[in-house]
Structure formats: structure tokens, C-alpha cells
Amino acid sequence: MTKLTMMGHIKDTARVLQRAIDERKDYGQDFIDFWLKNNFKKVIFTGSGTSYNAMRVIRNIFVKLLKVEGVAVEPTVFTYSESINPSSVFRNNQVLVVGLSQHGDSISTCGALQHAAKCGFSTLGISEQLGSAITKIADHYVHLVCEEEQIGPETRGYTETLLQFYMLAVEIAYQSRLIGKEKYDQLVNDAQELVNNFPTVVNESVAWYEKQQEELVEMQKASIAGFGYNFPTALEARLKFFETFGRPTSAYEQEEQLHGPLRAYHDDNFIFLIGGNMGSEFKRMIDIAAYYRRAYTKHVFVVSGEDFETTRRDLKLSVKTSPLLSPIIYVVPFQVLSAKLSEKVGIDTSVSPVTDNSISGHMNV
Numbered sequence: 462m463t464k465l466t467m468m469g470h471i472k473d474t475a476r477v478l479q480r481a482i483d484e485r486k487d488y489g490q491d492f493i494d495f496w497l498k499n500n501f502k503k504v505i506f507t508g509s510g511t512s513y514n515a516m517r518v519i520r521n522i523f524v525k526l527l528k529v530e531g532v533a534v535e536p537t538v539f540t541y542s543e544s545i546n547p548s549s550v551f552r553n554n555q556v557l558v559v560g561l562s563q564h565g566d567s568i569s570t571c572g573a574l575q576h577a578a579k580c581g582f583s584t585l586g587i588s589e590q591l592g593s594a595i596t597k598i599a600d601h602y603v604h605l606v607c608e609e610e611q612i613g614p615e616t617r618g619y620t621e622t623l624l625q626f627y628m629l630a631v632e633i634a635y636q637s638r639l640i641g642k643e644k645y646d647q648l649v650n651d652a653q654e655l656v657n658n659f660p661t662v663v664n665e666s667v668a669w670y671e672k673q674q675e676e677l678v679e680m681q682k683a684s685i686a687g688f689g690y691n692f693p694t695a696l697e698a699r700l701k702f703f704e705t706f707g708r709p710t711s712a713y714e715q716e717e718q719l720h721g722p723l724r725a726y727h728d729d730n731f732i733f734l735i736g737g738n739m740g741s742e743f744k745r746m747i748d749i750a751a752y753y754r755r756a757y758t759k760h761v762f763v764v765s766g767e768d769f770e771t772t773r774r775d776l777k778l779s780v781k782t783s784p785l786l787s788p789i790i791y792v793v794p795f796q797v798l799s800a801k802l803s804e805k806v807g808i809d810t811s812v813s814p815v816t817d818n819s820i821s822g823h824m825n826v
């Protein structure tokens with residue numbers, strides 16, 4: 462079997478997104494039953510790298526749809542520094558700790574679940590790898606249907622995980638009567654429409670890259686800003702730029718970028734702004750984009766499916782989705798940039814540049 466390239470994984474994503482919808486009763490019913498049997502009031506979401514960014518998105522989905530307290534935290538901070546239930550508002554059995562590790566062996570995430578179990582909390586492990594360490598540590602387990610990725614930088618797995626847990630949250634919301642049939646149907650339809658539109662998002666992202674290639678390939682440092690549900694998208698985009706194209710990149714919540722970092726920005730900075738969903742933050746983004754162009758650099762790129770007046774550098778997607786699902790589409794242009802720019806300058810994203818593995822974040826290196 463030929464190994465998929467990074468671009469190959471991105472293009473293959475719609476197929477596993479469809480699995481997330483179609484197979485939700487297979488991968489999900491145990492977890493749904495487990496959730497319905499318990500009365501969770503607080504959920505801690507943890508994971509490392511791409512999985513941490515995924516957990517931040519999923520935290521937002523669960524809080525919104527399931528009306529629980531939710532905290533996303535880095536696993537090692539959780540293990541060594543975090544107080545899980547400081548005011549004792551919750552009973553131990555009302556707290557669930559969720560750990561996501563696509564490969565199932567991140568030392569940090571496995572350690573966090575071991576710590577959570579020792580403290581007497583329920584644990585849920587999520588992984589693509591059956592039989593991996595995390596599946597043995599956690600008392601409940603959800604198998605990801607993203608299928609094993611054949612290169613290090615995760616793309617298909619990230620995107621699929623988001624949709625898989627959206628589907629689970631929708632099912633739980635419906636089965637626990639938090640939402641009625643009409644809302645349930647609408648949320649499921651939103652997901653199906655997103656999957657149908659996904660290839661368009663990939664194609665338009667590729668076309669955008671090709672149009673800007675000459676300029677983008679000169680990028681030496683970048684910053685990415687997002688707001689609301691797409692702040693985690695900015696974090697994931699930053700990670701992708703680092704682990705592939707290898708150019709220093711910062712990621713900020715849009716408003717936070719105005720508080721300090723600008724002093725280090727010059728006309729060679731490339732600034733990407735994610736216009737996730739319409740509202741006051743979106744309007745603010747339009748003003749901020751014009752300001753950056755005026756005061757700092759011409760290299761300002763807005764990415765959005767909403768209506769706005771575009772410059773030749775912007776990506777105006779012809780499709781959009783609900784705010785809750787929007788992180789699934791807005792990460793795509795950055796995955797595409799990471800893959801295409803690397804390809805262009807001769808970086809093989811299937812080979813890790815790290816040669817000294819004497820310290821690693823994974824157990825199986």
C-alpha cells in the first residue's frame with residue numbers, strides 16, 4: 462500500500478468524516494450509555510499537541526450542547542498543578558476526566574488519566590490505536606475512526622475527532638432530552654452538509670495557496686489569530702506551521718494580539734486572521750485587518766466563509782457551517798498551507814527532523 466502524503470491525508474478526510482456520522486452507534490453507544498448512567502457535572506479535557514487543540518474545541522461543543530462545566534487543560538499541568546474540584550461543589554462521581562491521544566501513548570496524557578483515577582474520578586480514554594496504553598489506563602474508551610495516519614503531523618485525525626465528538630454530544634443531548642427531535646435533526650443535517658462541502662473547502666484552499674504561492678513561500682515568520690470557537694483553530698494552525706514548514710509562528714486570540722506582540726511586528730510579518738462566524742468579533746476583525754495592513758504589513762490574509770470585502774490575498778470560502786462546527790473547516794486552509802509550502806521548499810513531512818530521541822513525549826519511540 463502506498464503511503465499517503467500530508468496532502469493525501471487532507472484530501473482523504475471527507476471519507477472518515479462520513480464514517481464519524483454513519484458509525485456513531487458503533488463507536489459511540491457504550492460511551493453514550495456510560496454518560497447517561499452518570500450525572501457528570503464537570504468534565505476536564507486533556508491531551509498533548511494536536512490532541513490538546515482538539516480537546517479545546519470539543520470542550521466548547523460539550524459545554525454548549527450538554528450544559529456541563531468544562532475545562533481544557535494541558536495534561537502535565539493537570540497532573541501536577543491543577544485542583545480538580547477545589548470548592549467541593551461536585552461529588553467525585555460527577556467529575557469526568559477525558560484524555561485524547563491519537564497514538565494512545567503520550568506520556569503526559571496517560572499520566573493525567575492515571576492521576577485522575579488515583580484521585581477517584583471517572584476517566585475516558587480516546588485513541589485510534591486499539592490496545593494502546595491509554596486504552597488500558599482509562600476506565601472507558603472511545604475508538605477514533607480516523608484510521609491510522611501514515612505521517613507524523615496529524616490532520617485527518619484532528620478533523621475527524623472533532624466531528625466524532627460533535628456527533629456524540631448531539632446524540633447524548635438528544636437521548637438525555639436536552640434537545641428535541643427538530644433540533645437533533647438540524648444538528649445532524651449541519652454535520653452532513655459540512656461533510657458534503659468538505660471537498661470544496663479543500664479545493665478552494667488549494668486554489669488560494671496556488672494564487673499566493675510566490676508570496677507565501679517567502680514567509681519567515683507568521684502570526685495567526687482567531688476568535689471564539691476558532692481560537693483553538695489558530696493554536697492548531699500554529700502547531701502545523703511549526704511541525705512542517707518550520708517557520709516561527711505565534712497564535713493569539715484576536716483581541717489579545719493587540720496587547721503587546723505588535724511591538725515585534727514589522728513589514729515582513731505574515732498575519733492570518735480567521736473570520737470564524739459573523740458577529741461583533743467578526744466586525745472587529747475586519748477593522749483589525751485594515752489596521753494591520755495600514756500600520757504594519759501588506760502580508761495580511763483573512764480566511765472566512767462569511768461575507769466581507771476581500772483583498773486579493775484573502776480566502777473567501779464559498780461554503781460555511783454552524784459556529785460549533787466551524788473549527789472543522791477553518792483548520793483546512795492552514796493544513797493545506799503547511800503541506801504545500803513544505804512540498805514547495807523540499808521539506809518531507811513524512812520524515813521527522815528530530816534525530817535525537819533520547820527525550821520524547823511518547824512511550825513508543
Ligand SMILES: N[C@@H]1[C@@H](O)[C@H](O)[C@@H](COP(=O)(O)O)O[C@@H]1O
Nearest residue numbers: 509510511512562563564565567
Ligand atoms: N508531533 C506530534 C503531535 O503532532 C501530536 O499531536 C502529539 C500528540 O500525539 P497523540 O495524540 O498521539 O497523543 O504528539 C507529537 O508530539
